[in-house]
Amino acid sequence: MDRGNQMLQVSGSICRLRSAVLSVPCLGLLVALLLAPALASQERNVFETDTHRFTEVRNQIYLAQSTARVFNSSSLVVVNDDDVVVVDSHVTPSKARDLIASIKELTDKPISALINSHHHWDHAHGNQEFDDLPIIGHEYAYKRLSGDVRADPTFVRGLEGNQATIERILQQIAEAEDGEGKTALQAYLEMFRAHAADFDEIEPEPPNVTLKERMTLHRPGRGEIQILFLGRAHTGGDLMVYFPQDKLVFTGDVAFGGPSFLGDGYVGEWPQTLENLKALDFDIFVPGHGPPVTDLRRIDLVQEYYRDLWRLAAEKHAAGVSAEDAAKTIDLTHHTEIPINNVGVDLISIQRIYHLLDNPQ
Ligand SMILES: [Zn+2]
Known part of the structure; x- marks a missing residue:
């Protein structure tokens, strides 16, 4: 069943969360807040499950975001005539399972492939839940996800971030007056501890189909899905997923409306990679965190x-x-x-x- 026609039409602001949000400092949320006006003026189809919000960006291409109050990356869910292609697998196997279950509520078409925009843990550590499918990634991502991933400094920073969040919530609980606020903090602590424990389940799964420059998936009704390496930027192997027919690009963490995390980046080469991106014919891009961006001038500014x-x-x-x-x-x-x-x-x-x-x- 395809739920595309059953979606409720709501205002496009993705900052409207289901329940009160406690402060979780993360790039994704900062970018989301920064860019909210870029989306706020548009009406978009939104479909919600218990764990996810699907925002239709173009012609059954959905921005899929977990509604859990934890740091996570966005996925792109592309519902074609006969199948579903997913880009990026979320932060943990548990969150990937939620994504897969939610896609099953969205459509009864089977998932046929996963694409990794890059190797970072918040985009690729749900891969193991897709291991019976082609997992398409750059050769660089294969190398990074085949090595000692648990020692990867960016992943270690993620684990440290979890610990710091737990300590911050404990501090807030200690300082809170008894009452509803304190009870909410305790519930949040319990949820966040369970999320942090989900990281123990991670068995990094590298892509099983790799490319160096480009690959094209051909899907009836969709036309080409171009998977492109346009140069080093956020990592040594970032892939753009380009839909020429829909004039849309999923940019992973290479292009936001603002600066990205630079810790694994090639800052000197990044502007040229963005120049290569701008040479594509598109009028909207979906970043790996936050809402879609239509103000393409943001790329020039960055x-x-x-x-x-x-x-x-x-x-x-x-x-x-x-x-x-x-x-x-x-x-x-x-x-x-x-x-x-x-x-x-x-x-x-x-x-x-x-x-x-x-x-x-
Ligand atoms: Zn990243």
Whole structure:
């Protein structure tokens, strides 16, 4: 059964969550808040399950977001005439199972393939739930997901983030007055602890179909689904998923309306990769976190930001300034539309740029 016609029509703001949201600082939510106006003016079809919200972006191409109050990435769910193609598998096997069950409520068409936009844990650690299917990824993602994934610094940072969130909730509980607020915090703690325990179940599953430059899936009614490597950016192997007929691109973590996580990035090459993206014919893109973006000028703004960041960091590096001091003093506040409130850049970004300058790859 296809539920496309049964969806309730609601305003497109994806920031409207089902229940009160406690503060979970994460890039995805920040980007979502930053970009909410880009979506707020549009009416979109939305289908909800107990765990997921599907927002139809174009012609049965859905942005699929978990409604659990934890950090997660978005998936793209593409319902074709005969099958379903999924892009990105969520943060844990448990969240992937919720996604798969929700897709079964959305449509009775079978999932035929999973595409990984990149290797990061929040996009690929649900892969094991799709292991009877083609899992398509870049060769670089295969390499990174075949290695010692539990020692991957970005994954370790994710585990540390879970611990920090638990400690923060415990602190809030300790400071809360008895009453409804405290009870809600205790319920949130229980839910979040269960989510953190789900990470123990992860057995990283690399893609089983890999590509270096491009691959095309052909689907009746959909036309081409182009899987494209346009250059290094957020990682060494980011894939864009391009729907020429629908003028839509899923950009993973390469393009948001604002800057992305740079800790594994190639900041010096990123603007050119975005230039290659802009050469495609599209009028909307769906990032790996947050709502779709129709204001394509945002890509230009981010390109300029990365160019300036790379140039200023390289100047500090050449002058022998430590990464710590560079992180405190680099001033990008003239990028008023990004927006940046204070002088300074996060240390992880500067350390990554310094690493690339010291070890050209
Ligand atoms: Zn990422």
